[in-house]
Amino acid sequence: MSVETARAGDKRTAICRVTLSGTDYRRAHDACHVAALLWNQATEWVHSEWKEKRSPGKYAIQRFLTALPSGERPLHAHTTEILAHDLADAIATYRTNRKAGMKVRAPWRKKNYRPLSFTANFGWRVTPDGRLALSLGRGRPRIVLPLPRVQDSARGELVEASRWGEIQLCWDRDARQWSLHIPYETVREGSEGTNLIAIDEGIINPMALASWVGERTIEVTVINGREARAVKRRRNKGVGAIQKRLSRMKDGSKRHRRLVAAKKRIKAKATGQLRDFDHQVASRAANFAICHQALRIVAGDVRGIERNTKQRQSAGRHLRQQLSQWSRGTQERYLAEKAGREIEHLNESGSTKTCPKCLRSNRPWGRHYRCQGCGFTCHRDAVGATNILQKAIHGEYLSIGPDTEIRVTYLRAVERWSKDQRQAHRLVQRRKARALSSAPNRALPQATAVSERVPANPSTGASAPGPLAAVA
Ligand SMILES: [Zn+2]
Incomplete structure (x- = not known):
């Protein structure tokens, strides 16, 4: 609430x-x-x-x-x-x-x-x-x-x-x-930590977090921003449609006033949803920081991209709108609160282009990164986070070594079931009701067989909380 x-x-x-x-x-x-x-x-x-x-x-x-x-x-x-x-x-x-x-x-x-x-x-x-x-x-x-x-x-x-x-x-x-x-x-938690974690922030995926675990492994969590994009798109479309109708109307007329009120309502609703989304992103990121015992949190410094004229002029209309609606600062502030750490910044130029293994500069292709030199492939945001991690530790982009593994996990910021998952869940509930209605069918083995059909959540890999899973 x-x-x-x-x-x-x-x-x-x-x-x-x-x-x-x-x-x-x-x-x-x-x-x-x-x-x-x-x-x-x-x-x-x-x-x-x-x-x-x-x-x-x-x-x-x-x-x-x-x-x-x-x-x-x-x-x-x-x-x-x-x-x-x-x-x-x-x-x-x-x-x-x-x-x-x-x-x-x-x-x-x-x-x-x-x-x-x-x-x-x-x-x-x-x-x-x-x-x-x-x-x-x-x-x-x-x-x-x-x-x-x-x-x-x-x-x-x-x-x-x-x-x-x-x-x-x-x-x-x-x-x-x-x-x-x-x-x-509130009392700030003085939790112990020794580790350093790095964050690459982006428009498509709000945060990718990286941390060394052991000698040969880097763990990366990419937080997906799909929900925020949907909310923003819905708001921009709704506001745009109303704006178009308003432009043909006389100022101060009854219909004009009604439309202005409708526009405000759409904006207010989206603001609330986005605030919730920012909190969710920050809390996922804070979980990562706490799990990896972060002492320092370092983010790529993208402050000013929103205002950078060169970038803006080269950006299209839609990208410019996305840049201006990017709530990066808010998410960082929430993360600092939830993790109990200040966020440090470093210059991140070239972090998404440099190959973390051979340091060759490549042009990423969409969300996917592939090195032309050594053939290394990875998610683009994971590459960014890994490079920022290396720079935060060593002061420059340093190779992570040939046999280091980058383990990438994808997280959705907001847990919401897809249409298929909802349907499967309803099916299980119906079966459960049927099983409960006749006494001979209430044997436990059957119940577990049904609960296995609850679909795995594709984004987290964790099993969706079906009703029978909770019973068993
Ligand atoms: Zn390479």
């Missing part, structure tokens, strides 16, 4: 989507709107104070808001206070940015919605029946939600409510969805 985590030291924020009941939905919207009105009033007041050559600080703004009649601010007192402090923070940010020479304006825009903040134990608390109650101030009904499940993005464990900080209730206008932003503190 927790979707995104943003890192700030060892503090993280989980974003949990929530569904509010009818009355609470209305109540939350009204409260967000009131918060926006208070924000607007405070902003106006600060501007008028500036005209009088006074410069109110955060407590002055707080006093101004709390002095308003309580009927005008149907919120928890802390929610109002935090609103005042947020405005003071925004003003402080504006001042630093202006000092840094940026062209910025002090907060001035009229808001329609402001997120609501709830402090621990005062603004929010867990009810005796295990639900989350958000207070809108004394004497007013609370907003009550099912208790969200917050998962620590680094350790994978659940974070108990006692470790949560100040919760924000936010309305996502594009997705038309409520979400809770729940900050928590």
Whole structure:
């Protein structure tokens, strides 16, 4: 349920989507709107104070808001206070940015919605029946939600409510969805490690990871990015189709507005799916790092490819779109969180061309690499990862030796059954039901014979978890 985590030291924020009941939905919207009105009033007041050559600080703004009649601010007192402090923070940010020479304006825009903040134990608390109650101030009904499940993005464990900080209730206008932003503190695992692992990042396959195991073997795991490509393609196509219809329409008409909303929904949905995908990639990569006891994680430095004019000019329209939508940085950030290691970078030029055995430069053909000199063949991304590994260890591309084996594993970032696998699974379930319905057929040997027909998952090589496999 927790979707995104943003890192700030060892503090993280989980974003949990929530569904509010009818009355609470209305109540939350009204409260967000009131918060926006208070924000607007405070902003106006600060501007008028500036005209009088006074410069109110955060407590002055707080006093101004709390002095308003309580009927005008149907919120928890802390929610109002935090609103005042947020405005003071925004003003402080504006001042630093202006000092840094940026062209910025002090907060001035009229808001329609402001997120609501709830402090621990005062603004929010867990009810005796295990639900989350958000207070809108004394004497007013609370907003009550099912208790969200917050998962620590680094350790994978659940974070108990006692470790949560100040919760924000936010309305996502594009997705038309409520979400809770729940900050928590996490302890970084100081796991032991001695090894070095290398990452080659790419558009088709987001990550290929390489590590030496023993004297004569390099293990490489290539993580497939098929799901992300499908999501992006679907989004680009959907948005493109709507854009085309919009271009023929009059601005501000009812149909125009409806289409704009549909476009936002498509984008919001894809954003959520891609965020999930990035987390999955990072968690597969972190597993690799932990399994191979990584002390250092080194990635090829591809920062700036997105902006490199020479590459971009030579790239076609579609490749340019792919490059601009590449979420490499996000995946690296998630990986650093999950593995508890910083990601180092080195110059990776030539890493996908150089032969890891004889160091001859070859042109890779599609996803496949074949050396014209020594006849070495391998997956292209595995070659990239292996070369980066060698350069990270020795400072240059060094031959891995003639009898070193590169063992390549392919992983899909998101585990999802194919149509064939789903069908086979349904078949097994039907057989199981039939077997259970007549007593003589419930003998164990038959059951195991059936479970063997569960197809092996082609991407991982592991057997798909059929229902009988679990029983046996
Ligand atoms: Zn070669």
